[in-house]
Amino acid sequence: MSLRILLMRFGIAAAGGALLAFAATTPAAGADQEDPRESKQIAKGEVIARTGLVLRGAPTRGGAVVRVAPYGEIVKIYCRAEGQSVSGDRQWHLLVDGTWARGSAQYIEAYRTPRLCA
Incomplete structure (x- = not known):
């Protein structure tokens, strides 16, 4: 050797x-x-897009597709921020489901108002 x-x-x-x-x-x-996904500051919401919601890596319709959340899925919302307008709504939610994807607030019915992203 x-x-x-x-x-x-x-x-x-x-x-x-x-x-x-x-x-x-x-x-x-x-x-x-503290794990941010288990924080008391996490809001929950429901996907209301009938065909499912495309979750993206950035708060724009051109952001990389991370996954598609089916209609009725309950999602955990870490925070909200402004992004590209979708049907007149500029708010996007940052979801914590292991992927840290963003979804348009236009298609997520939040059970309470999520905090603003830093």
């Missing part, structure tokens, strides 16, 4: 050991911090 292969294997083993040591000493994500 060549010296080069030995050094490469040693480097991989050392990197793996360092990663394990880091994982063992780092507290789990959110161990002492």
Whole structure:
């Protein structure tokens, strides 16, 4: 076995050991911090777009499509912000469902007014 292969294997083993040591000493994500998806500031709403609501990565109709929320889905709204107008409504909701997608407020009936995004 060549010296080069030995050094490469040693480097991989050392990197793996360092990663394990880091994982063992780092507290789990959110161990002492509040998960924003479980915050009391999260508002809920219902998708009212009959054909489903296209959720996007940006508050514009040209933003990348993240997923489509079906009619009647209950969504968690982290905050609201202004974006591109959709049928005269410039409000967009940032949803927390693991994807952090944005949906036009025109097609989400919020049960209470979501807070403004920072």
